[in-house]
Amino acid sequence: MTRVFISRDATALSLGAEQVVQTLQQQATARNLPLEIVRNGSRGMFWLEPLVEVETATGRVAYGPVQASDITGLLDAGLLEGSGHPLYQGDIEALPYFKNQKRLTFARVGITDPVSFDDYVQHDGYRGLKNALKLSPQEIVKQVTDSGLRGRGGAAFPTGIKWNTVLNAPSEQKYIVCNADEGDSGTFSDRMIMEGDPFVLIEGMTIAGLAVGATRGYIYLRVEYPHAHAALNEAIASAYRNGYLGDNISGSGKAFHLEVRLGAGAYICGEETSLLESLEGKRGLVRFKPPLPAIVGLFGQPTVVNNVISLASVPIILDKGADYYRDYGMGRSRGTLPLQLAGNIKHPGLFEVAFGMTLRELLYDYGGGCANGRPIRAVQVGGPLGAYLPEAQFDTPLDYEAFTGISAVLGHGGIVVHDDTVDMAEMARYAMEFCVEESCGKCTPCRIGSVRGVEVIERIVQGTQRDQNTRLLRDLCDTMTYGSLCAMGGMTPIPVISALNYFPEDFGIKSDVDAA
């Protein structure tokens, strides 16, 4: 029986993986070939999806990108023996794109069957939890604190400090909430890990529960992720069956219950406080802080709200120790960050690497430049609220502080690439329009400011009182930056101002002197 791996990841599916599976199954049956198709996560090299990996005596051999129409040829060429073919990629892990990553969080993604409990355990799963069960809550929190892990959702707040606050908040009931409302354009690492290794998230949340004394967890998942939803529910059910969720985790006598709740399509519900409102069944309206969710969170109780990747990074920290994780990275950015390359790029996909690599290295050495061969003019890092970086800033290392230093954000690690045909004024206008679309409407700077932002940019582009309107745009961005209730309105000016500062010519402004 030959094992063949074809991904169940949404990217692979959208590129035809399901048809590939069906065709392969049919033809194998017709040819009487003994075959077991394992639906794994994606390796994260999207230009090779649908990727077909065949387990051979010498290891896995990859073919990609495979379409259903390629199956006959592949089988004829000896697919199941790992024979040569134009789509033959050999050992996927030997390719530079993969080889030069540091896959700590994504260690199992693409390798295991995501919903197989046994597979998870065989690939070092639940070792972190086992260690955690031997530690006191304080000791678990210390491990996470010492690892230097910071919130991967974008705000980069030290995870250990947040956990410590919840640990020390007295309450009968505390909660772990996983923010899986991954709404930033160009980001997909949360989705990939939930589809490709949901157990690692479950384990991370369970450890978090032990650390702070929470017995109940919720994954707030965006409704647009049906495949992640399915994978999570399968894995959660399996964890319950195997005694790794419930009232007696792994025989420890400790309880942790977990369920997935679906969002309703609002970007703002990725903001942690409106997420909590939504989870409570209310409108997704931003709450003011303080009180912090760590003190007054879900249903008014102390709550850890962490991003998927933050929580999924916890098991390896507890498995291999804080030092192991902390030894990766630079400055105050420790460990690894799963970067997501998207937009006009030759090699889009997921690239987990220690902090410190430069943007240029990533874009050209691994990303391979623009897909259409044109020069890269601008990249937006950190989602729709991130700055547009011009080529001159490509040597910036991927590090939270370095990005802050150039008024940019690393955010959730999403990178969207534009070639030299991009209209940056249109991008700036779009940033405001995105805010119009997604503002919760609670605070005035965001609610009205975003609408006026679109109008003012349009006037600038049309050349209507360009100087006055440019000044007005900057004043408006100031009002939004300093006046908004949350990061939605507060960060919308970042892409706008960066576009205006580095690409004034797209606004019809002669030089950046005029613009400033």
Next chain:
Amino acid sequence: MIINNETDYGTPASLSANLVTLEIDGRKVTVPEGTSVMRAAGETGINIPKLCATDSLDPFGSCRMCLVQIEGARGYPASCTTPVAEGMKVCTQNEKLANIRRGIAELYISDHPLDCLTCSANGDCELQDTVGAVGLREVRYGYEGENHLDAAKDGSNPYFSFDPAKCIVCSRCVRACEETQGTYALTIDGRGFDSKVSPSQNQAFMDSECVSCGACVQACPTATLMEKSVIDHGLPEHSVITTCAYCGVGCSFRAEMKGEQVIRMVPDKNGQANHGHSCVKGRFAFGYATHKDRITTPMIRDNISDAWQEVSWEEAIEFAAEKLKQLQAKYGRDSIGGITSSRCTNEETYLVQKLVRAGFGNNNVDTCARVCHSPTGYGLKSTFGESSGTQNFDSVKKSDVILVIGANPTDGHPVFGSMMKRRLREGAKLIVADPRTIDLVKSPHVQADYHLKLRPGTNVALVTALAHVIVTEDLADEKFVSERCDTESFAKWKTFVAKPENSPEAMAEVTGVPADAIRGAARLYATGGNGAIYYGLGVTEHSQGSTTVIGIANLAMATGNIGRDGVGVNPLRGQNNVQGSCDMGSFPHEFVGYRHVSDTKTRALFESAWKVELQSEPGLRIPNMFSAAIDGSFKGLYIQGEDIAQSDPDIQHVHHALRQMECIIVQDLFLNETAKFAHVFLPGSSFLEKNGTFTNAERRISPVRKVMTPLGGKEDWEVTQDLANAVGYPMNYKHPSEIMDEIARLTPQFAGVSYAKIEAMGSIQWPCNDEFPEGTPTMHADHFVRGQGRFMLTEYVPTDEKASRKYPLLLTTGRILSQYNVGAQTRRTDNVAWHEEDRLEIHPHDAEELGINDADWVGIKSRAGETVLRALISERVQPGVVYTTFHFPHSGANVITTDNSDWATNCPEYKVTAVHVAKVSEPSRWQKQYQDFSDKQETLLKDRIVAHEHE
């Protein structure tokens, strides 16, 4: 606001005892921990611009006008949502903050109509003030951008309009509807720039769940939600604090005036009963005071079949006095009497009973409390020693378990209902004992832990069964009982309630309430922390009304729920001054302060003060007056502000009695139903036209202040005084304050009360005397008024009104939010938009069996009479029970109610009548006859002989 100098501190006060000192703009300020930076600034006189913050609502942090800088803190935190911290250094004004605020103001105004000069809020607009304060001089965005200026206005509510074009989406209305009122009728629909205030599911206000309490209008900082009276007449120019004349909550209002015209009634933030909240009646339904039906000239006639004749005050008083004197000469001293009103002031009530006792020389005085809360007086006096509720309203904020029996606070006492719901949302437990599923049982974010849906007439069985559980499961607070109560009576009571026949299991058959629900509720009340009981007419208006009151008092004593904040026994009084009219000696057997007329010492006190000899025997109660009238021994009656011909039970009997009388003097605002049987009509004055005091359900004496000249020329107390003088008993008060001084001199509970003290304190809860100079929020704190609390046995005796083959359904009666009592006031306001007729609520199951569809005409027949109403099919009532209200005279609800009454006080059994219900096609015989009579009387009024203009 132009006429309101109250400071709005932006966020509610913190109640913390820990103090924190910080520095704001270089000024040191010390405030309780938990105070917002905004409030701390306000308390030191520093005003931080704000729009979404107001001190009646929790902070929200949406407008971003109030941003400040705090040393060591990142960015610009909102001062409304930032709590103070020790040593904090706050800067509220600098160039950066000014720029941010101007930037925000510029955004607001880019989506706001520029019609300030013609706007109804001009001069009373927080947006206008704030934009002015931040110095916005230009809107650089222009006014051509996307906006809401064309949003359609909603004028569906009769009292206020909603103009979304002026809305700044601060959510104050939404939050007021949630936090203050607890109705959750409003929400913000859509998101971002599309966000808009939406009543219910984007409906018009009148079609939504809105109860028109006015909290949203009150909270709105712009003209978006605005009283129509202000739109029509402009802003008021002065205001006077006074007390609402509707229910027993006794809300404090600012009557906002233009000259002598009331422009609007605004709930007073400093009101100690209502804390700035209101309901649709007090807030908006004041138009009756100037309704065209007001009769402002005295009228007389010899027979009720004669046309009325308008006369001068002197003639009318003389006519009335002569008649009364002749009657006494002919039929004896006891042939006349008087009825005081629970709607009139304490001073007026006092004067009427004084007129009867001293002027008429008998004790034939009674009050409408006879038909509502007389059992409260009896029951609480017998057990605790004082005829009053034990708490203030604020006490509910400390309650952990709230037991509501036979009361419907969200309709009957809406402002207190909101306060109660707020506490319930905070987590207090709720037990409702009521045959109907009242709103409290399940409303937004409130759900009763137990709804004991008992059969009408079985209160005593239920209350005794609750006691059975407390005693037999050892849940009683023996320590409290042994220290505070008469232990001998307790022992007897214990033995009695512990009897098997009083167990929930035994009583389940009687009450219809499952035994485990009774057990659960009893355990919760006894062990759930501070337990508070609130009850209403559903307790008192029964043949065993007094017994239930006693049973309630027993429960509270047995569990130690008396004498401190958060607990107690709280009768919710129906009318504004029920407590006061009882206090003022309106009952035939009691002088002011509940002292029996047979008590020689008390009588001597009054004889010497009033300089007359007083009768030592109690006089006639209202029902006895009717019987005596029919017997021919009772002939003359002076009725102030009470409509016995509509409100009393077995109304055909009442009408018959009234027709037998030779002189009925009615003093009222309108030609009410009783006046149709009257010989003298003396124009009454509304609460806006006189000075005095009302005493609410929490014993709070609040000021009533004259804001306009009486339409008839005289305040009510002046009329009584004139009548007294005319019958030969001299009275010479110059002002109601002199009447209060006399009351204080003669009454221990009121010894410390004076107008000067009321003026200084705002209001006073009696007892107020040397022992409690500042009044008494919580009674029986150290010891019961009677010394030791007394337990009394509560044997359940079923009422005679039982469902039978002939009368298979039980009718119970009640009221509705928008109407008040007999409706004389509210029917003459736009409140009829919510309730234009009384209907018979019937369960779908019964309706199905009887072939009745919604809105069908149904005949309701009891052994007393028959009337016809339209049906309202509703699951609020249980099968076997029907329900109606009595706000409209032609509904004839009291044609059906019987002459059954409370064994101790004769309070009528309005709440249980066995009836037969059937589909019919025309009004009942009574209704047709009464319609004819009423039409004729209206004609006699219309054809009245007009007074000569000789003055």
